[in-house]
Amino acid sequence: MRQGGEPRRGHAHDGELGAAVARAQEGDEAAFAVAYRLVQPGLLGYLRGLVGDDAEDVASDAWLEIARDLARFKGDGAGFRGWSATIARHRALDHLRRQKVRPRSSALEQDVLDLPGAYNTYDQALESISTEHALELVRGLPRDQAEAVLLRVVVGLDAPAAARVLGKRPGAVRTAAYRGLKRLAKQLGVEGVTDDGPRTLGESK
Amino acid sequence: MGERQSGGGSTGRRRVHPDGMASGHASPHITGHASGPTVMLDDAALEALLSAAVLRGHRVDAEGEQRAVAAFRAARDAGAHRARTRRRDDWRPRAQRRFARSAKTTLSLFVASLALGGAAFAAIGSSGSSDAPAGDKDGPTESNSAPGLPAAEPSSAASDAVSGKPGHPATAQDTEAKCRAYAQVEERGKALDSTSWQRLVTAAGGEDKVAAYCAEQLATAAAKGEPSKEADGGGATGNGQGSKDQGSNEQNSNDQGSNDQGPSHQGPSDENTSGKGAEKAEKAENQG
Numbered sequence: 379m380r381q382g383g384e385p386r387r388g389h390a391h392d393g394e395l396g397a398a399v400a401r402a403q404e405g406d407e408a409a410f411a412v413a414y415r416l417v418q419p420g421l422l423g424y425l426r427g428l429v430g431d432d433a434e435d436v437a438s439d440a441w442l443e444i445a446r447d448l449a450r451f452k453g454d455g456a457g458f459r460g461w462s463a464t465i466a467r468h469r470a471l472d473h474l475r476r477q478k479v480r481p482r483s484s485a486l487e488q489d490v491l492d493l494p495g496a497y498n499t500y501d502q503a504l505e506s507i508s509t510e511h512a513l514e515l516v517r518g519l520p521r522d523q524a525e526a527v528l529l530r531v532v533v534g535l536d537a538p539a540a541a542r543v544l545g546k547r548p549g550a551v552r553t554a555a556y557r558g559l560k561r562l563a564k565q566l567g568v569e570g571v572t573d574d575g576p577r578t579l580g581e582s583k
Numbered sequence: 584m585g586e587r588q589s590g591g592g593s594t595g596r597r598r599v600h601p602d603g604m605a606s607g608h609a610s611p612h613i614t615g616h617a618s619g620p621t622v623m624l625d626d627a628a629l630e631a632l633l634s635a636a637v638l639r640g641h642r643v644d645a646e647g648e649q650r651a652v653a654a655f656r657a658a659r660d661a662g663a664h665r666a667r668t669r670r671r672d673d674w675r676p677r678a679q680r681r682f683a684r685s686a687k688t689t690l691s692l693f694v695a696s697l698a699l700g701g702a703a704f705a706a707i708g709s710s711g712s713s714d715a716p717a718g719d720k721d722g723p724t725e726s727n728s729a730p731g732l733p734a735a736e737p738s739s740a741a742s743d744a745v746s747g748k749p750g751h752p753a754t755a756q757d758t759e760a761k762c763r764a765y766a767q768v769e770e771r772g773k774a775l776d777s778t779s780w781q782r783l784v785t786a787a788g789g790e791d792k793v794a795a796y797c798a799e800q801l802a803t804a805a806a807k808g809e810p811s812k813e814a815d816g817g818g819a820t821g822n823g824q825g826s827k828d829q830g831s832n833e834q835n836s837n838d839q840g841s842n843d844q845g846p847s848h849q850g851p852s853d854e855n856t857s858g859k860g861a862e863k864a865e866k867a868e869n870q871g
Contacts, residue, residue, distance in 0.1 A: 402655070405659050407652050407655055407656055407659070410651070410652055410655045411648055411651075411652050414647075414648050414651050414652070415643075415648065418641075418644070418647070418648070419638050419641040420638065422641060423634075423637040423638055423641065426637070427637075434644070434647065437647065438647055438650060438651075441647065441650070441651035441654065442650070442651070442654045444651070445651050445652075445654035445655035445657075445658055446654065446658040447666065447672065448655065448658070449666055450666050450667065450668045450669060450672040451668070451672050451674065452668050452672060452673045452674065452675050453673065453674030453675045453676075454674075454675070454676070456674075457674030457675060457676075458674065460674050461672065461674045464671065508636065509636055509637055509638075509639055509641075511636070512632075512633055512636035512637050513637060516633070516637075527633070528637075530630070531630045531633045531634045531637075532633070532634050532637045532638065534634075538677070539674075542674075556626075559626055559629055559630065562629060562633070563626075563629050566629070566632075
């Protein structure tokens with residue numbers, strides 16, 4: 379079972395999103411609201427990974443720009459995700475730059491250190507991992523890995539689109555996402571599960 | 584485990600999972616214990632887990648939506664929605680983008696090649712304008728005569744002294760072209776080492792005689808000038824005549840200039856074949 383029935387979340391509504399964007403570009407504001415509802419969750423998740431609690435403000439700024447520049451955009455639903463993610467990222471980087479001037483202690487990183495260790499099963503991992511925990515874990519990754527993971531997993535971009543958002547090569551983004559996921563898996567104890575499990579296929583260990 | 588939950592899990596923890604995540608986590612969990620190769624599934628499951636966990640915490644923000652829609656309305660009413668698409672706004676699939684770009688690239692390449700080709704054509708036309716019409720009409724073109732040159736020049740000169748051959752004018756024009764070029768590269772040393780220059784020097788009978796030889800050749804060319812090229816060949820003819828006088832003097836002193844040399848020099852408008860024949864005869868004499 380190659381997770382065939384599990385579309386990457388972002389891809390599920392791309393057709394609908396593309397149609398909504400097209401209508402919005404013709405001036406339909408209800409269609410724009412539809413596009414907002416489809417894109418905002420992933421965008422906000424990405425921004426929370428980048429800027430933490432300020433994500434909502436940054437997202438709000440990003441949407442103002444998206445609303446203003448919508449007519450410039452060309453592409454389909456998946457393209458719109460990438461385009462909006464690029465705008466949101468720019469706003470987030472601006473925000474971080476401003477923040478660097480007056481830094482503040484982040485309570486979040488402390489939480490990451492307090493995270494429980496490896497879980498024994500997926501069930502436990504799933505039950506115990508909250509949104510905050512997941513984001514904290516991701517934020518604990520190196521920046522490029524965190525962004526690659528978020529763009530691919532949460533926003534739902536494919537490697538080329540994520541690479542375009544980040545201004546990198548697709549191969550580099552793929553590698554970063556892979557490493558990030560590996561690291562997260564280790565932190566979640568997922569690897570412990572598979573390693574400890576009985577190996578009925580006779581794979582040498 | 585209980586204390587773990589009490590710490591951070593209180594905020595976003597929910598028992599209700601989205602469907603996709605439930606299936607995403609259940610299957611690798613089961614197969615993970617049944618069989619070994621679960622690494623691939625783990626990645627996918629982990630992605631599902633992550634995205635579900637992150638998105639689960641999303642609450643609908645009606646206010647934000649209103650703000651965005653208001654901004655959209657304002658931009659639409661202000662006419663901002665007629666702005667041009669910048670490159671960073673073009674998120675069409677790669678193939679389409681590439682097609683659009685390649686069409687543009689092709690067009691600009693085409694225009695550039697036209698311009699360059701035109702420039703090259705003009706350059707060729709200006710340097711070879713005088714020999715083009717004659718060469719086309721009465722004999723092999725340069726490309727024809729070029730391979731046969733080393734042998735052809737002395738021998739044809741000798742035989743042409745007796746009887747005018749159709750192959751002859753092309754050689755003369757070739758020489759003439761070289762002479763024109765010679766005037767231009769004279770100062771810049773290396774070009775004169777090449778084979779074709781050696782040939783020219785040989786034909787002239789010595790490096791110091793090239794100028795004289797060329798002067799004659801150019802004068803001859805001017806002499807047999809046809810009505811069609813007199814207009815634009817005027818400048819070249821004048822030059823040829825200017826240097827011709829020295830050349831003829833030198834020639835005269837060199838080889839006791841034969842009598843029939845006279846008419847060809849004095850009369851640029853003289854009849855073609857006789858002048859030409861005389862030149863060739865003299866040349867053969869020079870080399871012999």
